[in-house]
Amino acid sequence: MNKKNNNISSFESDLKKLQDILEDIESDKLSLEQSIEKYKEGVELSKKCQKALDDAKQIIKVLDNEK
Numbered sequence: 001m002n003k004k005n006n007n008i009s010s011f012e013s014d015l016k017k018l019q020d021i022l023e024d025i026e027s028d029k030l031s032l033e034q035s036i037e038k039y040k041e042g043v044e045l046s047k048k049c050q051k052a053l054d055d056a057k058q059i060i061k062v063l064d065n066e067k
Helices: 003-009 011-026 032-065
Strands: none
Touching (some): 011 032
C-alpha cells in the first residue's frame, strides 16, 4: 500500500483519537502539563488528518480527469 492510501486508511482512527484528545482536554481532569502534551499530540494528528484529506482530494481529482 502506498503512503497516500495509508494516510487515507488511517484517517478515521486518527480522527477518533483527535476527538478523544479533545474530550480529555475538556474534561478538566488533566494537569496543565498533561493538557499541553495532549494538545501537542492533537496538533500532530490534525496535520495527519489534513494530509489524508489532501491525498483523498488528489485521488478524486485524478479520477475525475480520467472520465
